Structures are given as structure tokens and as C-alpha cells.
Amino acid sequence: KRKDTRMRAALTIQKQVAIALWKLATPDSYRSVTNQFGVGKSTVGVAVMQVANAIIDLLLSKVVTLGNVQVIIDGFAAMGFPNCGGAIDGTHIPILGPDHQGSQYINRKGYFSMVLQ
Template sequence: MEIWDDQDWLRNFRMRKTTFQELCTWLAPALQRQDTHLRPAIPLEKRVAIALWKLATPDSYRSVGHQFGVGRSTVGAVLMEVVRAINSELLNRLICLPDLDSVMAGFAALGFPNCGGALDGTHIAIRAPPHRAAQFINRKGYFSMVLQALVDHRGQFSDICVGWSGRAHDARIFRNSYLSRRLQ
């Protein structure tokens, strides 16, 4: 990874190396680990890279483990650890409702007057959960969870709501979202 140029970083991690390093700096307080007498800790950058690789590619845990020289269970543990750190450290800092007047002005300049954001949901395919599997089958016939996102006139996320089963209707997800409560 140290010899890759920006194109290699974009192709493999879907971000530039400087963005990766900034992400590692932000996540360091939550992810810093100390070596023990039994074994050295996996370096922070390697753990973030493992998680991002898994999130950015359809590779299996085994394949990602081979890529980084760790076991399958380590890939799973690192992935959950990094995702939790992203949620706790970055979600409120990076995804927040912007100034509505500037967003409306931006949409008006694009030909959409009186628009405060673009809202939509997407289905993220998942494996069938062992319990309540029928609740996760969406209208297209596969198991999924729904991600609802609000973006501003520049396409930047201003709000996300994730975790609803694939069977849930978009209106129900919106009614129960933080965004809906805030707008009321």
C-alpha cells in the first residue's frame, strides 16, 4: 500500500491515501490498541484498511484475510470494531443537517426551487438472518436492509437512517427517522 499512487488507492479503497490517513487520525482514539505479552496489536492503519477493503469489495472474509495476512475471524472482529468506531466518532461530526437556506439556494440554481434536499432509500443485500427471515425479503425478492439518505445540492450526505428490514416501506422508515422528528 505504501507504493500505490492515488489511482490505486481509489481503485482499491474508493478514497485517496490522504483521506485514508485523515480517517485513521480521526479514528485513532477509539481504535488505538497496545501490544500484550502474548502478541503485538494489529496496527491501526492495517485494521482500518482491512475494514475498508471488506466494505469496498465483494471479497469474502477468507479472501480479505489472505490479502492482509490475518485470519477470517480477525477480519470479522476488525470490521465490526472499525464500523462501531466510525459510528461513534464520525457520524455526528460528518453527517449533519446543513444550513437550509444555502441548500435551497443551491437547489434553486440547479432548477429545483423550494427544495431542501433529495431523499431516497436503497436496499443493501444481506444474507438471510436466522430469525424473522421473511421480514427481510424485499419486493424484489431478495434479503435486504434499507438505507435512507438525504443529500444536499452538492450530493453530500446530510442525514442517514439505516437498519430497517427490506420489507419496510419507505414512508414508514421516514416517519420513524431522526430526520422526520427534526423536521417536525
């Protein structure tokens, strides 16, 4: 944990998480993120790494693993899906309709959404 100095106050956990999420969720450059949050480029890099490491430390043990891949492949093959090691599902995330090409974002239920897999 960083500490306050005479030159600057340490970033709060909330701001570090916000910086990391912004950087990871957008295609913005480090320079753009520094302008967005009023911090230096190296601070953005440090925040992203610290948040990523915290996520690994706290959540890695909760990650679901595949298990025995050959057993899974054999199970799919038995159901008529040879050479398949898994399946991906998706869900529609509601969004605000864009100003242009909005019809491309309307799902079968009639609302604006994007598919998340």
C-alpha cells in the first residue's frame, strides 16, 4: 500500500479500481486514461497491475477448470459432436440504442442489446 507524501496523496483503492477497469474495458491509450483520471502514465500502469494481482490473489482459487479434457471430448462425441471440448453460451446485454445503424442492435425480443459470450 502506498502512503501519502508531502508531494501527493496516495490513490484510494476505489480510484485504482476505477482506473484499472477503465483501462481494461476501453481501447483508450494510457495517455487518455491519465487525462481522464488526472494521474501519471506510470500510475495507470501500477494501478492496472495492482488490481490484476489482487483479482488473481482473491479469485484464482474460485476459477472453474475444465477437468479431464479427454473425458469431456468423449462425452461430446457420444452426443454426436466429435472433436468438441466445450460449448459457449451467450446473453443479451441491454444497451441504449445508437444514433446510427440502430436496427442492427435490436434483438429478437425487440430491444437494443449486444451479445456477450
